[in-house]
Amino acid sequence: MKHQLIVTILGTDHSGILSEIASTVSEVHCNILDSRQAIYGREFSLTMILEGSHQAITKAECLLPPLCQRLDLLSMMKRTSHHAKQNLEHLFDVEFSGVDAAGLIKSVTGFFADRNASISAFRQRTFTDKASGLEMMRCKFVVSIPDSVDFGELEYSLKLLFDSLNLTGKVVDKHKKDNHEHTASW
Numbered sequence: 001m002k003h004q005l006i007v008t009i010l011g012t013d014h015s016g017i018l019s020e021i022a023s024t025v026s027e028v029h030c031n032i033l034d035s036r037q038a039i040y041g042r043e044f045s046l047t048m049i050l051e052g053s054h055q056a057i058t059k060a061e062c063l064l065p066p067l068c069q070r071l072d073l074l075s076m077m078k079r080t081s082h083h084a085k086q087n088l089e090h091l092f093d094v095e096f097s098g099v100d101a102a103g104l105i106k107s108v109t110g111f112f113a114d115r116n117a118s119i120s121a122f123r124q125r126t127f128t129d130k131a132s133g134l135e136m137m138r139c140k141f142v143v144s145i146p147d148s149v150d151f152g153e154l155e156y157s158l159k160l161l162f163d164s165l166n167l168t169g170k171v172v173d174k175h176k177k178d179n180h181e182h183t184a185s186w
Contacts, residue, residue, distance in 0.1 A: 003057040004033070004080045005050045007064060011073030013044035024067050025050060028059035044073070049080070091120075092143045092151075096162055096169030100126050100137040104165055108139070111161055115154065117145040142174075 009021065018037065025032060025048075035048035050060055061077055068075040096108065105124065112119060121142035129136045145154065155171050162169045 001054070002051050002082075003054050004082065005030075005057050005060055006078045006080050007046075007048050007050060007060070008076045009044070009046045009064075009068055009073050010075075011044055011068070011071065013039050013042055014071075017044055017071060017073070018046070020067060020071065021046065021064070024063055025060065028052070028063060029056045030060050090145050090147065090149075091174040092145065093172045093174055094141040094143055094158070094169065095139070095172075096167045097136065097138040098165065098167035100135040101165075104137065104167070105139065107161065107165055108141075111158065112141075112143055112145075115145060115149050117143050117149070119143055143171075 011017075022032075030050040030052035033049045033051050035046065037044075037046045039045075050057065052060070057079065064077065065075055094108075098104070109119065119141050122140075124137060124139040126135060126137045128134070145151075151173060158169070158171055
């Protein structure tokens with residue numbers, strides 16, 4: 001029977017971290033089912049789901065913390081049940097931006113929580129607008145909504161929310177997205 005372990009590792013970025021972690025995972029005979037890595041300034045963040053036999057997962061639980069300690073990283077682990085892929089049938093891209101203010105993310109995430117929607121990806125960045133000198137924010141979500149949610153109503157209500165928060169934004173059905181639409185990466 002396969003067992004699974006969620007591992008989160010944080011710390012100051014330096015060359016070779018991912019290589020050492022991957023080597024240890026391989027040595028204990030675990031497979032990485034899914035992972036996300038990000039660099040924030042000088043900080044490193046990695047979250048992954050490992051799969052292996054009971055013995056392999058136990059070895060990972062024993063060997064990863066000392067490796068992280070040696071690399072001056074923090075680690076957290078939790079055993080989990082079978083990793084199941086998310087329902088990706090009703091995915092939407094949500095983007096919004098405006099002047100950075102306390103509570104914006106809470107308001108928008110609350111909007112989706114009230115509709116039993118799941119935010120499967122989230123990215124936010126802040127920056128200073130060169131023209132105005134104001135602190136600005138830009139955010140992107142990937143949202144999965146239940147079949148029972150009417151997209152037209154969702155889009156209208158979200159626009160009202162954005163207007164009330166002085167944000168500009170849009171929601172795009174990922175399956176009906178215009179193939180000629182150009183988006184800037186950030």
